[in-house]
Amino acid sequence: MSRRAPKASIDPDARKSWLRRALPLVKAHRGLLITSLVLSFLGLIVQVQIPNLVRIGIDKAIVEHSGRLATYVWAIVGLALGQGLINYLARLYLLRTAYELEYDLRNIVYAHLVRMPFGFYDRVQSGELMSRSGSDIRAVQMYLSFGPSILVQCLIAVVAFVLMLSINVPLAIVAMVTMPIIGVLGVSMRKAIFPVSWLIQARLARLATVVDENIQGVRIVKAFAAEGRQLRSLAESADRIRWAYQQDARIRSRWNPVLDNLPRLGLALVLIVGGILVIDGHTTIGTIVAFNSYVLMLQPPFRLLGMMIMMGQRASASARRIYEILDTPSDVVDDPQAVAPRLRGDLAFADVSFAYPNGTVALDHLNLTLRAGETVAVVGGTGSGKSTLGRLAARFYDVSGGAVTIDGIDVRKIELSSLRSQVGIVPDEPFLFSLSIHDNIAYGRPDAARAEVIDAAEAAGAAEFIEELPEGYDSVVGERGYTLSGGQRQRIAIARALLMNPPILVLDDATSAIDVTVEQRIHGSLKSRMRGRTTLIVAHRLSTISLADRVILMAAGRVIADGTHESLLASEPRYGEVLASAEAPPDPDPGAAAGELSGAERVVRR
Incomplete structure (x- = not known):
C-alpha cells in the first residue's frame, strides 16, 4: 500500500492556542466528522422521542383507555431499532475520523523528525521522542475526534429541555435547575487537572526513556551486572508516575461524584414538584414518568462532560509537547537556490x-x-x-x-x-x-x-x-x-x-x-x-x-x-x-x- 501524505498540517503560528493550531487538520477530515456528528444528533432526536411516546402511551392507553397500548409499544420498538442503526453508522464514521487524524498526526511528527539534523538528536532523548510520537499523539487524537462527538451527545440536554418545556414549563425549569452548578464545577475541575495532566505526560516520557535505554543497552547492563540498579531506576520513575496519577485520581474523586450526582438531585426535585402537580391536577402521571426518563438522560452527558474536560486538559498538555518538537526548526535545510549537480569529488x-x-x-x-x-x-x-x-x-x-x-x-x-x-x-x-x-x-x-x-x-x-x-x-x-x-x-x-x-x-x-x-x-x-x-x-x-x-x-x-x-x-x-x-x-x-x-x-x- 502506498503511503498517503497528510491532508493538512499543524498551523505554524505559535501564538495561537493549541486547538486553533490543530484546526486545519480537523477541517481536512470535516466530511467524515460532520457525517458522524449529524448522525449522532439524529440519534439523539430519536432517543428523546421515546420518553414522550411512553408519556402519551401511559396517559392515553393506560389512564384514559383511549388508545391501543400495542401501538405505542411497537412505535417505541421501531424508534429503538432506528436509533441503534443510526448510532452504529455514527460510531463507524467517528472511528474512521479518529484513525485518519492519528495517521496524519503521526506522519506530520515523523516527517519533521526526519528533517531534524544530528544536533537535535544529540540533545533530545529517544524515549522522549517515542512518548511524544505515541501517547501524546493518541491524547490529541482522542480529543479532536471524540470531543466534538461528546459535545453533540451533550446536546441531548438541550433537546430534552425543549421537549420538557413543550410538556410542562414549571417542571422543566425544576429539572434543569442544577445545570449552572455543573457548569461552575466543570470550569473549576479543568483548572485543577491541567498541571497534573502535563506532569503525567512528562513523567511517562521519562519512563519511556529509561525503558528504551535499558532495552537498547541490555548487553552493557548485563555485562556490568547492573540489573538491580537499573530496576531501581525504573522503579523510581514508576513511583513518580504513580504519584502523579494519584494526584489525578484525587482530583477526579473530588469532582466526578458531584458531577455525576447532580442530575439525581434534579430527579428528586422532579418527583417532589411533579407529585404535587399531579395531586393538584396540573399534570399527569405519564408526564412524571417521561420527565424521570429525561432527567436520567441528562446524567450520561454530564459524565461525558467531565470526561471531556479531563481529555481536553490531557490533550492540551500533549499538544504543547508535540508542538515543542514541531516548533523546533531544523538548522540544516535546503537553500532556496540549492542545486543538484553530479559531483566529481573535489x-x-x-x-x-x-x-x-x-x-x-x-x-x-x-x-x-x-x-x-x-x-x-x-x-x-x-x-x-x-x-x-x-x-x-x-x-x-x-x-x-x-x-x-x-x-x-x-x-x-x-x-x-x-x-x-x-x-x-x-x-x-x-x-x-x-x-x-x-x-x-x-x-x-x-x-x-x-x-x-x-x-x-x-x-x-x-x-x-x-x-x-x-x-x-x-x-x-x-x-x-x-x-x-x-x-x-x-x-x-x-x-x-x-x-x-x-x-x-x-x-x-x-x-x-x-x-x-x-x-x-x-x-x-x-x-x-x-x-x-x-x-x-x-x-x-x-x-x-x-x-x-x-x-x-x-x-x-x-x-x-x-x-x-x-x-x-x-x-x-x-x-x-x-x-x-x-x-x-x-x-x-x-x-x-x-x-x-x-x-x-x-x-x-x-
Whole structure:
C-alpha cells in the first residue's frame, strides 16, 4: 500500500492556542466528522422521542383507555431499532475520523523528525521522542475526534429541555435547575487537572526513556551486572508516575461524584414538584414518568462532560509537547537556490571551525583539500576531529565558520538528498535494520537487483559469511544486527555504501572490528573500488593507512602534518606516537565469529 501524505498540517503560528493550531487538520477530515456528528444528533432526536411516546402511551392507553397500548409499544420498538442503526453508522464514521487524524498526526511528527539534523538528536532523548510520537499523539487524537462527538451527545440536554418545556414549563425549569452548578464545577475541575495532566505526560516520557535505554543497552547492563540498579531506576520513575496519577485520581474523586450526582438531585426535585402537580391536577402521571426518563438522560452527558474536560486538559498538555518538537526548526535545510549537480569529488575544507551542540570544539580553522579520485587517510588521537570531517562533508551538521565545498560548491548550496546520495559514509559502529541482509545492503537503493547486491557484498568481503547463513541474503538480522558479529555488521555497512557507488566515500574506522586477515582481503577489493573515487579514511591500523595516497595527521581540530606514511614517520614524531598508541589491544568481542576474533585485532576506539 502506498503511503498517503497528510491532508493538512499543524498551523505554524505559535501564538495561537493549541486547538486553533490543530484546526486545519480537523477541517481536512470535516466530511467524515460532520457525517458522524449529524448522525449522532439524529440519534439523539430519536432517543428523546421515546420518553414522550411512553408519556402519551401511559396517559392515553393506560389512564384514559383511549388508545391501543400495542401501538405505542411497537412505535417505541421501531424508534429503538432506528436509533441503534443510526448510532452504529455514527460510531463507524467517528472511528474512521479518529484513525485518519492519528495517521496524519503521526506522519506530520515523523516527517519533521526526519528533517531534524544530528544536533537535535544529540540533545533530545529517544524515549522522549517515542512518548511524544505515541501517547501524546493518541491524547490529541482522542480529543479532536471524540470531543466534538461528546459535545453533540451533550446536546441531548438541550433537546430534552425543549421537549420538557413543550410538556410542562414549571417542571422543566425544576429539572434543569442544577445545570449552572455543573457548569461552575466543570470550569473549576479543568483548572485543577491541567498541571497534573502535563506532569503525567512528562513523567511517562521519562519512563519511556529509561525503558528504551535499558532495552537498547541490555548487553552493557548485563555485562556490568547492573540489573538491580537499573530496576531501581525504573522503579523510581514508576513511583513518580504513580504519584502523579494519584494526584489525578484525587482530583477526579473530588469532582466526578458531584458531577455525576447532580442530575439525581434534579430527579428528586422532579418527583417532589411533579407529585404535587399531579395531586393538584396540573399534570399527569405519564408526564412524571417521561420527565424521570429525561432527567436520567441528562446524567450520561454530564459524565461525558467531565470526561471531556479531563481529555481536553490531557490533550492540551500533549499538544504543547508535540508542538515543542514541531516548533523546533531544523538548522540544516535546503537553500532556496540549492542545486543538484553530479559531483566529481573535489572535497575542500576552507578555514572550517565547528563545535558540537554541547559546546565541544571539534575543528579549529582547519584547512584540508582532497582532489577528486584521491584516497586520504586521517590519523589522530582521541578528540582530534577526525570523524567530524565526514559528518560535515555529508552536512549532518553545518560548520560554525568557514566552508566545506565539493567541486567548488559550498555543500550548503547543494540539495541535501543529492549531496547525501553522493557522499557515502560507513561509521565504525554501523546500524542495521531488522530486515533481510539483502534489504540492509540495498537500503540506499531499494530497487537494486540481487546481482548488484551480491557484487557489493563481495567487494566488502561479506559474501562468504552471508552465503553460509541458512537463508543467505534473505536471512533477517536481529534488532540492530546483533545476531551478527561486529565485523560482519561492518562489512554489510561497507557493502551498503558501495552499492550506492558514491563519488565520495568516507570510511570512519569502518574495519575496526574486522580480523586483520579478513581486512587484508577486503582491502584488495576496495583498492579497485576506490579508483576514481575520492575516499576519506579515518584510520588507526597500518594496513588501512596503506590504502591511502597520503596521510593527514590531526590534533586539536587542526591539520598538523600532511604527507605520505613514510615521510611522516621520518619527519613527524607525533605521527609515530599516534600509531604506537593504536597498538593497545581491545577487549574481546563476545559476538565475534570464528576467524574474526576481536582479541586478535589491534583497534583504537575513539
